[in-house]
Amino acid sequence: MKIGELSERTGIPTRMLRYYEQQGLITPTREANGYRSYSDGDVARAQQIRGLVQSGLSTRLTKLVLEAETVCATQTTVECTPNVAQELADELAAIESRISCLARSRDTVRDFLCRSEHGKKLVPSLSADAQPVSG
Structure with a gap:
């Protein structure tokens, strides 16, 4: 598929997809005419990259995480430098902190919606027997 179709399927602007390519995060093949060609696997990878970047990771750290994911999928023991x-480890601590903050925010929003007549109508999973989360 061409970059425009990848953009449509992922909701990621073509300019951002080109930037991901510049950063070595996605690697399309090139057709004889020089056009980029993406696979179905690139759809999921681009969405994962976008999610990691939107969650606060730099593209450099995103690349490290993606590489670590590949290594962990193929090896039981891995090696890296003390600096890496x-x-x-620092990024893990930051991620855990963001997850904790997001979980508290989710619980607050859920609690608010559980107590709201309109929230129960908008979010069916907030049934009458759903218990508000106390914080």
């Missing part, structure tokens, strides 16, 4: 290990 420290960087990933």
